[in-house]
Every structure is written in structure tokens, then in C-alpha cells.
Amino acid sequence: MTVSPFEARDESKMIASIVAGNTDLYHELIRPYERSVFMMALSYMKNEADAEDVAQEAFLKAFRNLADFRAEAKFSTWLISIALNEARGRLRRRSTARTQSLDVPEEQGGVSPALLRDWREIPSESVERLEVRHMLQRAVGTLPDIYRNVFLLRDVEGLNGAEAAQALGITIANVKVRLHRARTLLQKDLAPRFKRLEPQKKRWLPWS
Amino acid sequence: MVIACKHVWDYLSEYIDGTLSVETRELVQRHLDHCGICSAILDSTRNIIILTADERVFELPVGFSERLHAKLDLEFARAQDR
Numbered sequence: 001m002t003v004s005p006f007e008a009r010d011e012s013k014m015i016a017s018i019v020a021g022n023t024d025l026y027h028e029l030i031r032p033y034e035r036s037v038f039m040m041a042l043s044y045m046k047n048e049a050d051a052e053d054v055a056q057e058a059f060l061k062a063f064r065n066l067a068d069f070r071a072e073a074k075f076s077t078w079l080i081s082i083a084l085n086e087a088r089g090r091l092r093r094r095s096t097a098r099t100q101s102l103d104v105p106e107e108q109g110g111v112s113p114a115l116l117r118d119w120r121e122i123p124s125e126s127v128e129r130l131e132v133r134h135m136l137q138r139a140v141g142t143l144p145d146i147y148r149n150v151f152l153l154r155d156v157e158g159l160n161g162a163e164a165a166q167a168l169g170i171t172i173a174n175v176k177v178r179l180h181r182a183r184t185l186l187q188k189d190l191a192p193r194f195k196r197l198e199p200q201k202k203r204w205l206p207w208s
Numbered sequence: 209m210v211i212a213c214k215h216v217w218d219y220l221s222e223y224i225d226g227t228l229s230v231e232t233r234e235l236v237q238r239h240l241d242h243c244g245i246c247s248a249i250l251d252s253t254r255n256i257i258i259l260t261a262d263e264r265v266f267e268l269p270v271g272f273s274e275r276l277h278a279k280l281d282l283e284f285a286r287a288q289d290r
């Protein structure tokens with residue numbers, strides 16, 4: 001969402017054109033946000049099938065209500081809040097199963113990071129290893145809901161503090177606190193694991 | 209003024225985002241310059257943020273886009289009929 005090619009698009013122009021009947025343009029309008037909407041739906045629903053359902057419904061609802069979209073919000077933020085409302089509504093209707101509240105009160109006291117003497121950087125290429133991807137997915141997946149939602153919006157999907165606050169219906173100060181806790185919990189969980197990670201065996205290169 | 213490691217940890221997230229006031233930032237910076245433990249916490253946190261943001265980590269399910277856009281086309285056809 002921070003990716004610049006999309007910033008260059010004039011979304012309000014696209015939206016006006018879609019509302020005027022050029023519906024095919026909607027495909028192009030939403031393409032950059034498919035992953036954000038799905039990820040947030042997954043964060044709430046916790047399984048891919050339900051998340052895909054919620055995401056589809058959110059994109060349909062956004063289309064049907066496109067004429068009501070007001071440019072004081074970013075289209076992406078508006079879209080994500082539609083998806084979150086859809087997910088919350090479904091969870092609420094599922095009254096029996098889930099007892100865990102999505103809006104648990106902010107717990108008091110801080111979270112402490114894992115203490116390390118030094119840090120050897122894990123290069124980006126390492127995410128090509130399935131093992132590393134699984135470690136990251138599991139760590140994010142096991143964060144408490146309120147921290148994971150903020151972390152995904154801010155650090156994975158690249159929304160700024162104000163946009164994340166708007167999408168989640170919480171204050172910017174709350175976003176800051178939750179993001180800090182999420183990052184600390186991830187560091188605490190992942191840093192020791194990464195330290196124990198076997199370095200990838202050097203690929204044999206014919207010219208070396 | 210010198211601050212303890214524990215207090216530095218509270219500022220690391222905002223330090224990463226560059227949202228600390230100039231004075232607090234300098235205070236944290238001075239601590240980081242001589243504290244290996246806090247520097248390692250900062251570096252590992254930053255590293256982990258970069259890794260989780262990598263688009264290869266969280267991917268859409270196979271066929272997600274195709275199914276979505278097919279569904280939208282159905283909706284557009286219906287909208288046209290109205």
C-alpha cells in the first residue's frame with residue numbers, strides 16, 4: 001500500500017468513472033488492495049475459506065456502496081473498514097463458539113524484549129526458505145488479536161498510524177501502544193529462534 | 209541525563225518510526241551508542257519487521273484473485289440488468 005505506482009493513480013477519478021457505469025475499471029481499482037483485505041479478514045476469521053468469503057463480500061459491498069464513498073478517507077482505508085465490519089459481524093453472529101473478545105481491554109504493564117548480546121542480520125533472501133516463512137507466519141499468527149490487527153495494518157500492509165486507527169476504529173495513541181507491544185512480542189519470540197537457525201548451506205556455484 | 213535499558217525499550221518502536229521528539233531521540237541515541245544489548249534489540253526488531261513485510265511471507269491463496277474477479281463480473285452483469 002506504500003508502493004508508489006499505486007499512489008500515482010487518481011483513485012477518485014477512477015471511482016467517479018465506475019459510478020458513472022464503467023464498472024470494469026473496478027477490477028483495476030481494487031487489485032492493489034486484494035492482499036490487505038484478505039490478510040485482515042484472515043486475522044479475524046482465522047481460516048482461509050472464511051477469510052476469502054469475507055473478502056469477496058467486502059469487495060462486493062464496497063462496489064455497491066461506491067457512490068457513497070467520500071474522499072475524506074483513502075479508498076484503501078474505507079475498503080479495509082468494510083472488510084473488518086463484515087468480519088466482526090460474522091463473528092458476532094457465531095455467538096456459540098467463540099468466547100474470545102476482539103476488543104479485550106489494553107493490558108497493563110509492558111512487554112520485555114529478548115535480551116541479546118549481538119545481532120547477526122537475517123538477510124531478506126532467507127524468506128525463500130519455507131522454514132523461515134513458517135516461523136514468521138506462526139509468530140504473527142499467535143499474537144493476541146488486538147496486537148496482530150495493528151501489526152498487520154502498520155508493518156505488513158504499510159498503512160500509517162492515522163489510517164490504521166481509522167480502519168480499526170481506535171485512537172492513534174492506541175495504535176502506537178499496540179504496535180509497540182506487537183513488535184516487542186515478535187522480537188521476543190523470533191529473535192532467539194533466528195539465532196538458533198542454521199545458516200543456509202552455500203549454494204554450489206560453478207564459478208566459485 | 210542517562211536512562212536505563214528498560215526505559216529505552218519503551219521508545220524503540222517510536223525510534224524506528226522516527227516519531228520521537230528531538231530530545232528523546234537524542235537521549236535514546238546516546239544510550240544506543242554505548243549499549244550493545246539495546247542495540248541488538250533494536251537491530252533484531254528492525255530485522256524482523258523487514259522480514260515480515262516481505263511479500264513472499266504472506267501470500268494470497270492460489271486462485272483467490274481469479275475467483276474474486278469472476279464473482280465481481282457476475283455482480284456487474286446483474287447491475288447492468290437492473
Ligand SMILES: [Zn+2]
Nearest residue numbers: 213243245246
Ligand atoms: Zn541498554
